[in-house]
Amino acid sequence: MSQRTTPPPAPPTAGQQPPADAPLGNGLRQRHLSMIALGGVIGAGLFVGSGAGVAAAGPAIVVAYALSGLLVMLVMRMLGEMSAANPASGSFSVHAERAIGPWAGFTAGWMFWTLLCVGVAIEAIGAAHIMTGWFPGTPSWAWVLAFMALFCGANLAAVAGFGEFEFWFAALKIGAIALFLGLGVLAVLGLLPGTSSPGTANLLPEGGFLPGGVDGLLVGVLASVVAYGGLETVTIAAAESDDPVRGVAKAVRTTMWRIAVVYVGSMLVVVTLLPWDDPKVTEQGPYAATLDHLGIPAAGEVMNAVVLVALLSAMNANIYGSSRMAYSLVSRGQGPRALGKVSGGVPRRAVLASCGFGFTTVLLSYWYPDTLFAWLLNMVGGVILVVWGFTAVSQLVLRRRTEREAPERLAVRMWCFPYLTWAALAGVAGVLVLMAWNPDTRVQVAFTGGLAVFLAATGFLMQRRRTSRG
Numbered sequence: 168m169s170q171r172t173t174p175p176p177a178p179p180t181a182g183q184q185p186p187a188d189a190p191l192g193n194g195l196r197q198r199h200l201s202m203i204a205l206g207g208v209i210g211a212g213l214f215v216g217s218g219a220g221v222a223a224a225g226p227a228i229v230v231a232y233a234l235s236g237l238l239v240m241l242v243m244r245m246l247g248e249m250s251a252a253n254p255a256s257g258s259f260s261v262h263a264e265r266a267i268g269p270w271a272g273f274t275a276g277w278m279f280w281t282l283l284c285v286g287v288a289i290e291a292i293g294a295a296h297i298m299t300g301w302f303p304g305t306p307s308w309a310w311v312l313a314f315m316a317l318f319c320g321a322n323l324a325a326v327a328g329f330g331e332f333e334f335w336f337a338a339l340k341i342g343a344i345a346l347f348l349g350l351g352v353l354a355v356l357g358l359l360p361g362t363s364s365p366g367t368a369n370l371l372p373e374g375g376f377l378p379g380g381v382d383g384l385l386v387g388v389l390a391s392v393v394a395y396g397g398l399e400t401v402t403i404a405a406a407e408s409d410d411p412v413r414g415v416a417k418a419v420r421t422t423m424w425r426i427a428v429v430y431v432g433s434m435l436v437v438v439t440l441l442p443w444d445d446p447k448v449t450e451q452g453p454y455a456a457t458l459d460h461l462g463i464p465a466a467g468e469v470m471n472a473v474v475l476v477a478l479l480s481a482m483n484a485n486i487y488g489s490s491r492m493a494y495s496l497v498s499r500g501q502g503p504r505a506l507g508k509v510s511g512g513v514p515r516r517a518v519l520a521s522c523g524f525g526f527t528t529v530l531l532s533y534w535y536p537d538t539l540f541a542w543l544l545n546m547v548g549g550v551i552l553v554v555w556g557f558t559a560v561s562q563l564v565l566r567r568r569t570e571r572e573a574p575e576r577l578a579v580r581m582w583c584f585p586y587l588t589w590a591a592l593a594g595v596a597g598v599l600v601l602m603a604w605n606p607d608t609r610v611q612v613a614f615t616g617g618l619a620v621f622l623a624a625t626g627f628l629m630q631r632r633r634t635s636r637g
Contacts, residue, residue, distance in 0.1 A: 191256055191326070191494070191512055195408040199330035200418055203401050203484070209340040209429060210481050212394035214474050215452040217434065220394075224387030225378040225443040226370045229435050231387030232394075236426040238598075239395045241591040242555045245562035245581050247419025250402040252569050252576035254411035257495025258402045263557045264499065266564035269633070273626030274619060275557040276496045279399075280521070281618070282550040283489035285543050287482055287525030291315060292532055294478040297471050311529050318483045319522040322490060323515050326407050329487045336480035343473040344429055347454060351436035354461055361462060369442050378443065385601050389608060392598055394430070396551050400488050407491075407512075416579045489521035490514055501629065546618050548611025549602060552595050553619055559592045 195203075221228045246259060255261040257276060264272025295310035321328045350359060357364030370376065377384060405415040437453040440460060447456035451467060452474075458466035494514035497507040506517045528543060566584055569576055581588060602608040 191407050191491075191509060191514070195326055195330045195404055195414075199327075199334055200401060200405060200408055200414040203330070203333050203337065203404055203418075209337075209344055210394065210396070210477050212396065213430065213433075214454050214470065214477055216390060216394055217437075218449040218451075218453050218456075220387040220390035221434070221438065221443055221453055222449050223379050223383045223390070225374070225376070225383060226372070226438040227377040227379070227384050228387045228391075228438060228443075229431060231384055232391045232430045232434050235388050235391040235395060235598075236430055238392075238555075238591060238594040239398060240423055240426060241582075241587055241594070242558055243398055243419055244579070245588060245591065246399065246402050246558050247415055247579045248577065248581050249558075249562055249565055250405060250415045251412050251419075251578040252565070252573075254406045254415065255495060256403055256406040256491040257499070258399065258406075258492075259554055259558045259561065260492060260495060261499075262561040262565060266561035266568075267557070269499070269501065269630045270623055270626035271557060271561075272499065273496065273501045273629065274622040275554055276492050276501065277622050278547075278550045278618060279554055280489050280492045280496070282547040283485040283492070284521055284524040285528055285547050286485045287315075287489070287522075288528035288532055290478045290482040290485070291525070291529050294475055294482070297475045297478075300471070308533070311526075314479065314482060315522060315526050315529070318479070318486050319518065321483065322486045322518045322522075323513060325511060326513060329483065330404075332483050333480060333487075336476055336483065339476045340473065340480065343476075344433065347458070348428070348432060348436060350461060350463070351433070351440060351457065355436065355439050359461065365440060367439075369439055372442060385605065386607075388598065389601060389605065391430070392552070395426075399554070400484050403488050403491050412578050419579055486518065486521055486525065489525075490518040493517040493521060500633070501626070542614070545611050545614040547615065548608065549599060549615035550618070552599055552602075553615065556592065556595045559588055559595065563588055 217228070220231060224231050246262075249262045250258060253261070253265070257264075257272070260272045260276030260279065262272075263275045291311045291314050292307075294314055295307040298310045299305055299307050318332075321332050353359040354362045355364060372378065379386070401418045402415055405411040405418070408414045433454075437448075437457050440457055441448060441453070445456060447459065450456075451459065452470060454473075455467050455470035458470065463469065491514070493502060493506055494509070494517040496502040497504060497517070506514070506520055508514070508516050531543065562581060563585055566577075566581065566588075599612060603612045
């Protein structure tokens, strides 16, 4: 077994408590982190949700994914720099606390926890829907209960259990994407039996490369930003690996080609082979529609199986990520102390609390699908952008502090600092402005803003109370 090479924690600034992440286990290995990093970019949002982006932007969806992918690469590079210098299970929440103050760590951490718990509900419902299609007559709630019990149990066990589930889930998703890209490239070149090369006919149709105009491109950008969610989990998981600095550095350094190949590459294959306005793109999803176009037998069921794996993988990762975020917040005095107990290297009470909130959200989706559940969905719609904003501001502060106090910790460095950090901040602000401008996403900005203001005010009051006592 390799030796743990985590550098000693950086000293906290005045008025802050150091993160107490030491009791957690370190059962994740490099192969786990590599697969979590690879599989984290492949979710149901890519397999299914990207269809709406294609329908809105047309062939220009490739540009939309490239633009938002560039923003994500910058954010991950910043997060990788800070996580390699100071690995912590709270990831960006810990960095925000060290850079800005406890109120910022509180806000970013609990916003992300809420996002992940609501995500568990969405994924459980989606997975149950696929299972009831395969097994007609079975109750949807029974599948939700079974999946929740399975992954709650996996996360209550040693962290290696989570790592093994994610390793094999990621391997299946990566295999599916690799097969899709291989078949797609052969079809584009006219080398797949029974197909002829489409050339640029679908890339430059009547209406041009941008048939939906700038408005369509903007919708595509918004859709692609949502699809990129999940990359942050690897920096949370790195804190429980046997070599967190090496693990997070390697994962972040491969982000660029993963985004280029998995997202931009697959979108290019889809819009090259299919007319962008083919109704099957939104009805079946772009991947299933492409496989059906190529005459792959049972294409729909094949993609249903892949989407099921993606949903279950996301459930597993979200339970893990939410429990570690809750544990980190509690260990820093920013949550109920009862959730901070660790046994066997696992914060089991935090796992149960996260699963409990997720399962409650599932029940809300059945009882109040048009009221409370819709409200929760809107509330977390722009959370990831707020988290990215905190990440960028934190990196601006911590990079200079680390260069001054411990430059040897900078195993990963942000490119062209500080210019690209400021560019990323501008990009995050730009996407939020687009969401506020778009009638379909305006309500998400309002609800997310309300949640951020509420948590920030709560965190600030807690910070002042702690300071006055100290």
